[in-house]
Amino acid sequence: MAFALNSYPIAYRAKFSGGKWSEEYLEKPHKTAETEAAMSAEDRGKVEDSRNYYDDMPLVNYTTQYGLACFEGIKAMPQKNGGLAIFRPDQNAARFSRSMKGLFMPPFPEDLFVKACIETVKRNAEMGFRPRYKPEWEKDSFMSADSVYIRPFTIAEGGIGVNISREPWVMVVTTPVSSYFSGGSSDAIVTERIRATPKGTGWIKACSNYAIAALAKHEAIDAGYMECVFLDATHRKYVEEGSSCNIFFYLKSGELATPELGDTILPGITRASIIELARSRGIKTSERKIAIEEAMEETSECFVSGTAAGATPITSLTWQGKKSIFNNGKTGKFTAEIQNTLKGIQYGALPDTRGWMVQIL
Numbered sequence: 001m002a003f004a005l006n007s008y009p010i011a012y013r014a015k016f017s018g019g020k021w022s023e024e025y026l027e028k029p030h031k032t033a034e035t036e037a038a039m040s041a042e043d044r045g046k047v048e049d050s051r052n053y054y055d056d057m058p059l060v061n062y063t064t065q066y067g068l069a070c071f072e073g074i075k076a077m078p079q080k081n082g083g084l085a086i087f088r089p090d091q092n093a094a095r096f097s098r099s100m101k102g103l104f105m106p107p108f109p110e111d112l113f114v115k116a117c118i119e120t121v122k123r124n125a126e127m128g129f130r131p132r133y134k135p136e137w138e139k140d141s142f143m144s145a146d147s148v149y150i151r152p153f154t155i156a157e158g159g160i161g162v163n164i165s166r167e168p169w170v171m172v173v174t175t176p177v178s179s180y181f182s183g184g185s186s187d188a189i190v191t192e193r194i195r196a197t198p199k200g201t202g203w204i205k206a207c208s209n210y211a212i213a214a215l216a217k218h219e220a221i222d223a224g225y226m227e228c229v230f231l232d233a234t235h236r237k238y239v240e241e242g243s244s245c246n247i248f249f250y251l252k253s254g255e256l257a258t259p260e261l262g263d264t265i266l267p268g269i270t271r272a273s274i275i276e277l278a279r280s281r282g283i284k285t286s287e288r289k290i291a292i293e294e295a296m297e298e299t300s301e302c303f304v305s306g307t308a309a310g311a312t313p314i315t316s317l318t319w320q321g322k323k324s325i326f327n328n329g330k331t332g333k334f335t336a337e338i339q340n341t342l343k344g345i346q347y348g349a350l351p352d353t354r355g356w357m358v359q360i361l
């Protein structure tokens with residue numbers, strides 16, 4: 001995944017204090033977009049890196065010490081008509097608010113969230129920091145397309161005793177990304193690790209959930225796989241998620257199945273969108289328990305979903321030393337169709353009949 005920290009110059013920062021939110025836009029070091037584009041990668045890297053430093057925020061806080069924080073991931077896509085549009089920011093706003101409440105923080109107002117995302121992308125774009133639509137993306141169904149990744153997150157106030165965050169900051173930074181999907185085969189392995197436990201924080205987009213996910217993904221990559229798949233903590237039987245993405249199985253019976261939501265599964269917005277798209281096409285789509293044995297034996301196509309991944313095919317699944325290869329190790333027709341539809345809507349190449357896209361420019 002091309003996903004270095006080369007953030008755009010304008011960042012958003014809000015702070016909760018005395019019962020209310022105050023907002024500001026920060027202009028971090030930069031040259032003009034043209035000058036930066038013409039710089040050597042090394043020199044440009046230095047300027048981009050310097051944007052990631054803030055000397056007016058406390059180092060010792062409940063986020064850096066105890067992992068009390070949550071975040072969001074959203075994308076803005078260059079549109080076929082030349083504009084720039086964000087995919088379903090209202091859904092991320094609602095989830096961010098739920099995540100903050102789940103961590104006992106004052107929830108960030110949803111309207112401020114949507115406005116902050118739009119405005120941060122817009123201010124950077126107006127300075128020339130934006131990707132431009134390229135018709136050649138249509139040839140590979142936008143698999144190589146560029147976008148702006150928007151990362152809203154919380155940071156707690158200073159403190160060292162174990163405590164909740166009552167007066168957090170909310171920040172929004174943006175960075176250009178190119179596609180996550182490489183088109184090659186992508187094998188997954190079931191990990192022994194447990195990502196989320198009942199009554200825990202698995203349903204919250206909490207930073208702390210990522211410690212175990214990062215370890216499990218690292219182990220999977222070390223063993224030659226692209227992704228790890230988690231089973232449920234209680235029965236060690238039902239499929240839950242990938243490291244940072246939801247999972248779908250298109251079964252031999254023609255049913256599209258994905259694990260049902262609960263307190264151990266992150267309610268993905270891509271997941272919800274795919275369910276809606278599949279149902280509207282008359283595909284039998286169920287949210288239910290999926291035993292690992294069923295996934296291994298009955299799957300025709302498998303894919304993971306998320307803002308970064310879109311719908312990325314999983315070409316095989318390995319569990320207890322057994323490997324099931326799906327669709328001869330190639331991207332299946334169903335997966336490709338879902339990917340094409342989703343990307344087509346996101347890049348303005350297909351009509352957005354559901355009002356999912358918010359035009360920025």
Ligand SMILES: *Cc1c(COP(=O)(O)O)cnc(C)c1O
Pocket residue numbers: 073205241243244245246266267268269270271305306307308
């Ligand atoms: C963010 C995330 C997802 C995907 O959510 P989207 O809204 O589709 O990007 C899935 N699982 C986990 C654990 C996540 O953190």
